[in-house]
Amino acid sequence: MPELIIRPRTLKELWKILPTISAKRKYLAGGTDLVTAANAGFDACDAWVDISGLKELQSVKETKTSVLIGAGVRIAGLEAWGAVRRWLPVLTAAIPHFASPSLRNMATVGGNAANASPCADAVCALCAERAEVILELKGKKRRLPLSALFKGPKQTGIKKDELITAFEVPKWPHTGAYLKLGPRAYFGISKAAVALAIELDGDKIKSASVALASVAPVPLMAVKTAGCITGRILSPETARAAAALVKTEVSPITDARSDADYRREMCGVLLERALLGCEERLKAEG
Template sequence: MPEYIEKYYTLKDLWKSVKKLPSDRKYLAGGTDLVISLSCGNDKSSVWLDISDIDRLKEIKEDGKNIFIGAAVKISELESNPLIKKWASALSECVKYYASPSIRNTATLGGNYANASPCADGVLALAALRAKVMLNLYDKRRVVDILSIVKGPKKIDLKKDELIEGFIVSKEERKSIFMKMMHRKRFGIAKAGLCMCYKLEKGKLRDVSISLSSVAPSVVRAKKTEEYLEGKNPSKAQTKACQLIREEISPLTDIRSTSDYRMRIVSVFLSRALCSI
């Protein structure tokens, strides 16, 4: 349990004071995962830094080429924001599958990413969107590919105090499909999920990206299948693509599903996605 929580409204204030705080510190954004660790007695940090009201982290804005989505943007905001709907529709689509309405009002996209869960719905959408993540350490920024620092369940390669400032999605006119299998209709964790972004030009697929959840230690891209689908007619390529995508993954059997069932789901999802185009 933290001994105390410091609340910040600007990045400037955060960077001014952060180094003076006890070294076992943690960021608190939505809190839907972190606060549970408090109830379970699992959290050993002595101070939490509440970043949920830092204005910069709540921004959704655009420039000429990209949109920026702040790390403290709530999941529920992704559903109806016009910029997200236009340029990152996979994120809007993931919302209805994401936990419950009240959790969506609290949880943040940055938290979903930081938690580095292999079944993270927001990360599944960000990966298919080929998003980049903007990291900030003492006001020095670096931008990296979304999956490049995710190393496994709960493992994310951030430096001490490095803050997830937000996500960058390039403005591309691509359509998206989001699918998730869970043990009940709503408010469940994915047995497997698939998100696909693509363009269709004269009946041929272009610029395809496919991400998968709950089939590897982190969300992954199905790059061989993406390559195969490039320039293909979606219905004609269906059989081979569904076979390829099974060969790309080796999911585990665990409490939520079996390896075999997960492979089948992914294959069926891709088949349904290609049929729907």
Template sequence: MSRDWIHPRSLQEALAVRAERGAVPLSGATDLLVRHRGVAGTLPSLNAPIVWIGHLQELTAVTADEDELRIGAAAVYTDIAAHPRTPAILRQTIAELAAPAIRNVATVGGNIGNASPAADAVCTLYALDAEVELASVTASRRVPIAEVITGPGQTTIGDDELITAVYLPLGQDEFWFYRKVGTRRANALSKLALAARGRLDGRRLADIGVALGAVAPTVVRSGELEHRMRGAAADDIAVMRDELIAGYLALVNPIDDQRSTRRYRLRVTENLLSELFDRRLPFSLEGSAEHRGSRSPRR
């Protein structure tokens, strides 16, 4: 078994192993090894070689320049949350993600690579216009996150590629709203989630991103509906809200599963969208910093 666990000295070496042997990258292992675990005293049933990447400094750094934040694919959530330039909505998402022990080892790259529709951080990354950097031995490309994840466990990552970083644009947002509905208060998986952020220009919405998690095979975000919202004033949103909600509900397709029901997910998705459009867009609260970023209080 040990020969199938490769410990490269550099990213280049890791990419080579990926290309040559189809090795699966592993860092925190909080998803991969749970998924493939055997009973106590047995090894996980992985049928591909493993390339360990958690120690590669090229992949673990979180850095920022004026315009964007670069999160290494193997950066752990604790470190991402600690970076001063990390957007507040992502920090809040991480605060509600799993448990401290998991946040200390789980990585953003793993979350994207696993492509679970219920992955908490992924939903927020959609809302934040994240781009994913994919590298192979010979090339590197940046792709919007929605073009990387195509379904549960399905991605467009090439057989010779590794996720090397995630890029987030910085400095634009004025408001955000995040709500995860989990199975309990802490260390919980999502039944559904909504992440929204944006910016006002005077009294109009200059920009908005709305992402819905765990209610469809992939995170749902609609360029068309967001386009209709751009430039809208408070009155416009009040007029459009029913149509907007109907538009989103037509895009989601939740399932009945061991954690919740389709009916509940639809109902709460609708409620959260109503909350967003009716109360969380800060048209009437200009200058009121405390309402600029929020998570709906648990009552």
């Protein structure tokens, strides 16, 4: 653990404090990754800047065209916001799959992105929702598609001291699913996960996004698969075609959690199930 932990109350105070402390510093949000790493001896910081007191990061706001999720919103807190439940079905579906209730009460959406694990569930769902990430450094803001933030496992394009402040997700009329395969039904990091978002015109897929976790060095957008199902009828044939194609887009590895071939196969199975689930819902709605 570092010797110093400071807790600014506002963003303005944060930018004022930073130059006064050691350059070997990191932001601390929920601490579920950072404290775990420190306990294992993998964090050599002199100071942690505790951002959990920054009110500016802790709410969800709705504009006419988008939903803005503050980076400090906890995973368990997402569902409390009507805008999330109404506009972000894939993110909402991902919440129960995220770790355990106690972890969800601590972990933040911003920490999930900054930690840059290929397994990150909230990130994978937000990529399918077509989120942009908003970053700030000393008052200067920039934004980019969330999927473009990741450079490799635990590697991002975040600059020194740059803070993720929010995620902006467009409002678009879609349905979707988040399916995760782990060692257990819940409480586990995934072997593979699929986030599917589709906009329907009757039974035709007007637009689609497919994101995957744990099957590439970064959370992956399956662009070819999304393109292949766009314009097609939502049917078992389309689901089968998508399942075959998505297996060619992923690049899983074999590690302690799973085997590369199994992961690749499961990407197809999960995506097919996700599409068939949407088809069933469509039929049930008549």
